[in-house]
Amino acid sequence: MADYDRFISYIYLYERGMKTMNTGFAKVESRSGQCRVNITMKNMYHESHVKFSVYMFVRREKRLLGILLGELQTQNSTGTFDGVTDSENIQGSGYTLDEVCGMIIRGDNGKIYGTGWDDEALDIDRFAPISQEEAGAPGAGTDAPAPGAAV
Numbered sequence: 001m002a003d004y005d006r007f008i009s010y011i012y013l014y015e016r017g018m019k020t021m022n023t024g025f026a027k028v029e030s031r032s033g034q035c036r037v038n039i040t041m042k043n044m045y046h047e048s049h050v051k052f053s054v055y056m057f058v059r060r061e062k063r064l065l066g067i068l069l070g071e072l073q074t075q076n077s078t079g080t081f082d083g084v085t086d087s088e089n090i091q092g093s094g095y096t097l098d099e100v101c102g103m104i105i106r107g108d109n110g111k112i113y114g115t116g117w118d119d120e121a122l123d124i125d126r127f128a129p130i131s132q133e134e135a136g137a138p139g140a141g142t143d144a145p146a147p148g149a150a151v
Helices: none
Strands: 004-015 018-031 034-041 052-060 063-075 078-086 102-107 112-116 127-129
Touching (some): 018 112, 034 063, 034 102, 052 078, 052 127, 063 102
Parallel strands (some): 063 127
Antiparallel strands (some): 018 034, 034 078, 063 078
């Protein structure tokens, strides 16, 4: 099965830019051009109205560019996410799964969780979500920043 890849990556809470405690894991599977992402988290102490956005990120120009996947479902200090996208064009961004280096989960209360599956440190202060316009722009999946992107 040449068109199959699967891995698990542990997710950590980041406080003041530092990795602190393990809070769960992400399972990523690519098969027949389809990428499935499953996230399971625990010990997410927050108020019930807090929303958490799930992003995959690529590294460009010393930044972590976030591709929005969706919203984490939370209940009783736990969180889950199940999503499917195209492995060759993550959420229409122009980036492939092979270019993705990890994930960031960002709460509207300021809490940040993250995981990386390359060998570089995860500097969450360099994270910036990309807009839908930037995502589909020519050059999005290349080393050059998308047109209009801040450098």
